[in-house]
Structures are given as C-alpha cells and as structure tokens.
Amino acid sequence: MQTTHIQRLSGTNLGTYSFDEFEERKQELARLKEQASSFWQQEKTVLVAHGIQNCHNILDLACGPGVVTRKIKSLVPDSHVTGVDLNESLLNVAISDSQQDGFESPTFRKADCTKLPFETSSFDFVYARFLFQHLCDPDAAVTEINRVLTPGGRVVIVDVDDRDLNVTPSCSSFDQLTRAAGFFQAQGGGNRHVGRTLDDLLASHNFTNVTRQVQVMSSDQIGLDSFFRMTTQFKVEQLPKELAGQMRDLIPEIRRELASMNATISAGIHVASGLAC
Numbered sequence: 001m002q003t004t005h006i007q008r009l010s011g012t013n014l015g016t017y018s019f020d021e022f023e024e025r026k027q028e029l030a031r032l033k034e035q036a037s038s039f040w041q042q043e044k045t046v047l048v049a050h051g052i053q054n055c056h057n058i059l060d061l062a063c064g065p066g067v068v069t070r071k072i073k074s075l076v077p078d079s080h081v082t083g084v085d086l087n088e089s090l091l092n093v094a095i096s097d098s099q100q101d102g103f104e105s106p107t108f109r110k111a112d113c114t115k116l117p118f119e120t121s122s123f124d125f126v127y128a129r130f131l132f133q134h135l136c137d138p139d140a141a142v143t144e145i146n147r148v149l150t151p152g153g154r155v156v157i158v159d160v161d162d163r164d165l166n167v168t169p170s171c172s173s174f175d176q177l178t179r180a181a182g183f184f185q186a187q188g189g190g191n192r193h194v195g196r197t198l199d200d201l202l203a204s205h206n207f208t209n210v211t212r213q214v215q216v217m218s219s220d221q222i223g224l225d226s227f228f229r230m231t232t233q234f235k236v237e238q239l240p241k242e243l244a245g246q247m248r249d250l251i252p253e254i255r256r257e258l259a260s261m262n263a264t265i266s267a268g269i270h271v272a273s274g275l276a277c
C-alpha cells in the first residue's frame with residue numbers, strides 16, 4: 001500500500017492533521033483563523049442554544065490557534081476557559097495572540113485529547129470543533145470527555161460530513177479533489193463522513209439527551225473565493241506528494257470554473273451534543 005503523508009501522522013496521535021507537516025504553514029494558519037472568525041455569529045448562537053454560560057468551566061478541545069477559545073472567553077467572560085491541543089506551534093500562536101489581546105485570556109495547555117491532564121469532573125462544558133474527523137480512535141476521546149465533564153455537563157462536537165459538501169452547478173474537478181482528500185484521510189484513520197456518526201458515538205458512551213443538527217454554511221455568506229479556500233483548497237496539502245502536485249496545478253482551473261459558473265458551495269456542518277453521565 002502507498003505510504004501517504006496522512007498515514008505517517010497516525011503514529012504521532014495527531015490523527016490525520018498535523019500543522020507542522022503543511023508545506024504552506026502561513027497559509028494554513030490564515031485559513032484556520034479565517035474559518036474560526038467567518039461564521040462566529042452562527043456558531044455563537046449554537047453555543048448559547050446549547051447552554052454555554054458565564055461561570056462555567058469550559059474546555060476547548062483541540063483549540064488550534066485559539067481563535068474560538070478567545071471568542072468563547074469574550075462571550076462568557078466570567079467563565080474559566082481552557083484550550084488544549086497537541087500541536088505546539090499552534091499553541092504558541094494561541095498564547096502569543098492572547099497575550100496581545102490585553103484582557104484576561106484563556107489558559108492554554110498541550111495535551112492529547114485521549115489522555116487529558118485534568119481530574120475527573122473538571123469541566124461543565126466541552127467543545128470540540130473539527131477534531132473528530134481526524135481521530136483514529138474517537139471512542140478514546142469520548143471516554144476522556146465523559147471523564148472530565150461533571151455529571152450532567154455538556155459536550156458539543158462540531159464536524160464535517162463531506163456528503164453534505166455540495167457545489168451547484170456541479171463541478172467534476174471539485175468533486176475529484178473532495179473524493180481524493182476523503183479517501184486519503186480515511187487511509188490514515190480519519191473520517192470525512194464523521195458528522196452523521198457523532199450522535200451514535202455519544203449515545204454509545206451513555207451520554208444522555210443526545211441531539212444532532214446540521215448547520216448549513218455557504219459561499220453566498222462570505223464569497224466563493226473565501227469559502228473555497230477555507231473548505232477545499234487546503235485539502236491538497238493532505239494528499240500524497242505526487243498527487244498533491246497534480247492537484248495543486250488544478251486549483252486555479254477549479255477556481256476559474258467555479259467562478260465562470262457563478263457556483264455556490266455549501267457545507268452541512270454537524271453539531272452533536274449530549275450530557276455526561
């Protein structure tokens with residue numbers, strides 16, 4: 001079997017996402033920041049609807065560069081907010097950006113989501129955004145979430161399901177890139193179809209009041225170019241080297257085709273939630 005970039009990551013427990021392996025790290029950091037900011041108004045409504053509150057002890061699991069962690073702290077400033085991630089480069093960005101903000105910042109810590117360095121029942125609310133699609137062992141992560149939540153504490157997991165990533169009118173080269181990225185992510189133990197499984201995953205770990213809803217985001221909200229950059233272009237980096245080269249050359253062509261058709265891209269983002277037992 002072909003050894004892929006993504007397969008190499010599985011030994012590190014970073015699943016199928018390692019920021020340090022991106023060729024264009026600056027670009028990827030900008031993408032993560034843009035993605036975290038662009039839909040915050042919609043995301044904020046989801047978090048409030050799921051009961052995030054002041055005075056909660058909140059964990060942002062796999063916080064990346066900490067953009068959403070800081071936004072949560074601003075939303076519920078009397079809460080204690082902790083961001084954890086396994087990647088030191090991203091954590092360093094989270095810490096230095098927070099220091100520049102000048103208000104009381106969240107706490108950031110390096111940790112593996114399957115072995116959290118927190119005592120049992122440490123948190124009232126755990127948020128995990130775009131983590132589960134990358135995990136080889138999602139059960140181990142949910143077990144840890146259950147352990148660190150207080151009984152009755154809430155988890156909210158947000159993730160993709162590429163069956164809900166659509167282009168209208170259809171564009172075959174876009175679909176080709178989406179399929180290739182999904183295939184190689186699955187080879188590495190990840191799952192770009194994880195969205196639909198999240199409620200069953202929580203229920204199988206005895207979470208109660210489990211729900212799952214789909215939030216639709218679309219290029220009509222922020223423009224085709226930004227949406228394409230955020231949801232699709234970066235996937236090239238996660239392909240085996242040779243294929244990545246071919247796909248990289250295709251990107252300008254895909255962009256031109258989408259623009260000439262005045263296409264709309266939409267993504268259904270799955271939001272699953274439950275209460276710890």
Ligand SMILES: C[S@@+](CC[C@H](N)C(=O)[O-])C[C@H]1O[C@@H](n2cnc3c(N)ncnc32)[C@H](O)[C@@H]1O
Pocket residue numbers: 013014015017018019032036061062063064065068084085086087090111112113114128129130131134
């Ligand atoms: C796509 S990024 C999402 C980052 C952030 N949640 C956001 O939405 O901007 C996936 C994140 O998961 C982190 N990650 C992957 N495996 C992890 C693990 N086992 N434990 C903790 N973090 C992990 C990566 O380092 C990366 O920051």
